[in-house]
Amino acid sequence: MKVTRQQLTNAASANIISAQQADDLYQFLQTQDQHSARFSFTHVLYYLGGLVAIGAMTLFMNLGWETFGGAGIVFISLFYAAVGLLFSHRFAAKNLIIPAGICATFVVSLTPLAIYGLQQWLGVWPDDSVYRDYHRYIQWHWLYMELGTLAVGCAIAWKYKYPFLMMPIAVTLWYMSMDIAAMLTGGDYDWELRKLVSMYSGLLMIGLAFWVDIRSRHSADYAFWVYIFGVMAFWGGLSLQHSDSELSKFLYFCINLLMIFTGVLIVRRVLVVFGAIGSCIYLGHLASTIFRDSWLFPISLTAIGLGIIYLGVLWQKHERDITTRAQRFLPRPLRELLASRN
Structure with a gap:
């Protein structure tokens, strides 16, 4: 997460830190970040x-x-x-x-x-x-x-x-x-x-x-x-x-969903972007081939999209508890990698 001067100023205005501390912290972060692209x-x-x-x-x-x-x-x-x-x-x-x-x-x-x-x-x-x-x-x-x-x-x-x-x-x-x-x-x-x-x-x-x-x-x-x-x-x-197999195409969709999940987990946008493109390709296949003349498909897809949004709301609400519990089962190097990205 990138911290801006305005955010530190707001923190000082809310009496979380002093104005001098906000300025010192900003200068420190600038020094730490000067070599990052x-x-x-x-x-x-x-x-x-x-x-x-x-x-x-x-x-x-x-x-x-x-x-x-x-x-x-x-x-x-x-x-x-x-x-x-x-x-x-x-x-x-x-x-x-x-x-x-x-x-x-x-x-x-x-x-x-x-x-x-x-x-x-x-x-x-x-x-x-x-x-x-x-x-x-x-x-x-x-x-x-x-x-x-x-x-x-x-x-x-x-x-x-x-x-x-x-x-x-x-x-x-x-x-x-x-x-x-x-x-x-x-x-x-x-x-x-x-x-x-x-x-x-x-x-x-x-x-x-x-x-x-x-x-x-x-x-x-x-x-x-x-x-x-x-x-x-x-x-x-x-x-x-x-492949002419719908099962193979569905497995392709699942692999792309796994890429999205993995990219979010380890904070690698390239996995998320390509996974999202692949998922859209599969959904386009369903719309143009399998459910070409079905009036129910757009409605179902809309419901799925809204469900995903609601899942995101629930995740935001319980993210810290779920993450803390899940990371207990991960190896220490992976926990430290995830902690450095959050």
């Missing part, structure tokens, strides 16, 4: 500049760099990486954690380019594809670039411990799930297998994100990006599955 103009400039620099070396890379040859690409990438680490150290020395983390992330994002250049230099690049295709197409031979990026990303994240460093790691894991499917199919477009690989690899990423969440519960949010791409891979693979 938030929607301020300063942080927008930080991330906008960082994403432009990262995008220039990844998504927006053009064919002009091919003229440097493999060796040239390697040495230029190493020079850029050195500059990125230099800026990261200087920002960290000035206690500017957000830009320091962005610069370190820029270094990790250079890794696929450097490995591509190295393969070109050594003459082991397998076809006529170029680096800019890495972010556009699915190919099995991108795996070398992805494994190298994971190794460098994990090493830098372990040393510097900036939460934003998890972003390229999460993106790389997402890319790997698609490229592994291409490797297993020999490059053929076997979409059934690809959907299954995406679903199960996404589920593994969600499990990894939860493990990271537990381990980092007393520090920064390192699991944010892993949750996002894990949920995208899992939910995308799940939603693209085809």
Whole structure:
């Protein structure tokens, strides 16, 4: 819960705390929160500049760099990486954690380019594809670039411990799930297998994100990006599955409801958002197919919606008692994680 200056002023007006205490507490909270990403103009400039620099070396890379040859690409990438680490150290020395983390992330994002250049230099690049295709197409031979990026990303994240460093790691894991499917199919477009690989690899990423969440519960949010791409891979693979069985479709609805409940429990909005979209897709299926000509379906759905609202009223009324009793049965690390989110 974010505490504003106005809320503290209101607390002082209600004689809960003094005006001096309200001011001191606000200054303390500002100090504690200065390194957390938030929607301020300063942080927008930080991330906008960082994403432009990262995008220039990844998504927006053009064919002009091919003229440097493999060796040239390697040495230029190493020079850029050195500059990125230099800026990261200087920002960290000035206690500017957000830009320091962005610069370190820029270094990790250079890794696929450097490995591509190295393969070109050594003459082991397998076809006529170029680096800019890495972010556009699915190919099995991108795996070398992805494994190298994971190794460098994990090493830098372990040393510097900036939460934003998890972003390229999460993106790389997402890319790997698609490229592994291409490797297993020999490059053929076997979409059934690809959907299954995406679903199960996404589920593994969600499990990894939860493990990271537990381990980092007393520090920064390192699991944010892993949750996002894990949920995208899992939910995308799940939603693209085809079945003519109404039972399977209902199970899909139940899985999405479970995602919503889990997202609310551990305060992860990405689970709630995708779960809500999946639930709406199932309800749309019922409205357009099963109950297409039934006048009772909209009435029943309205009653269910109002019932859910009433359930929310009851939950708000008894939330503390229910939560306290339920958390007695949870492991201590999970209780501490939930307590840090409330």
